[in-house]
Amino acid sequence: xxxxxxxxxxxxxxxxxxRREDFDGETLQFRRTAHEGRILEGTKTDHGEADAGRFVxxxxxxxxxxxxxxxxxGPDCQLLFPTPRGRLWxxxxxxxxxxxxxxxxxxxxxxxxxxxxxTQPTSVACQRSATLIWRRLWSSH
Numbered sequence: 001x002x003x004x005x006x007x008x009x010x011x012x013x014x015x016x017x018x019r020r021e022d023f024d025g026e027t028l029q030f031r032r033t034a035h036e037g038r039i040l041e042g043t044k045t046d047h048g049e050a051d052a053g054r055f056v057x058x059x060x061x062x063x064x065x066x067x068x069x070x071x072x073x074g075p076d077c078q079l080l081f082p083t084p085r086g087r088l089w090x091x092x093x094x095x096x097x098x099x100x101x102x103x104x105x106x107x108x109x110x111x112x113x114x115x116x117x118x119t120q121p122t123s124v125a126c127q128r129s130a131t132l133i134w135r136r137l138w139s140s141h
Contacts, residue, residue, distance in 0.1 A: 008056045016094070018079065020077075030053050030055075031043065034089070037090040066080065
């Protein structure tokens with residue numbers, strides 16, 4: 001999941017509701033937003049337009065990781081990144097159960113982009129820091 005933040009520059013609310021059908025092997029399509037444990041149709045910027053959303057290219061390494069994640073989830077799971085029980089993550093639960101432990105292991109204390117920070121200059125720093133967290137997590141195993 002961290003690679004989707006870093007390699008595609010996405011907001012947490014865009015990543016959480018991703019479904020296997022949103023990935024075609026080369027791109028991710030964003031049509032939904034997650035907020036407070038619910039999936040809302042449309043994105044932050046589509047303003048209710050028909051056929052709204054956006055496509056983001058996926059680097060080959062990330063495509064391989066996403067394919068592996070889909071296979072790991074099994075055929076009955078529609079979400080790309082479900083909770084251990086197969087449900088949609090709530091933002092605060094994601095931070096508590098996934099992000100905070102990753103911060104502790106890595107020693108870096110940042111947050112993935114939220115809806116309010118994606119256009120701010122700090123988003124680049126968040127992407128770089130998230131990449132460092134991911135690298136430190138993998139090197140610690």
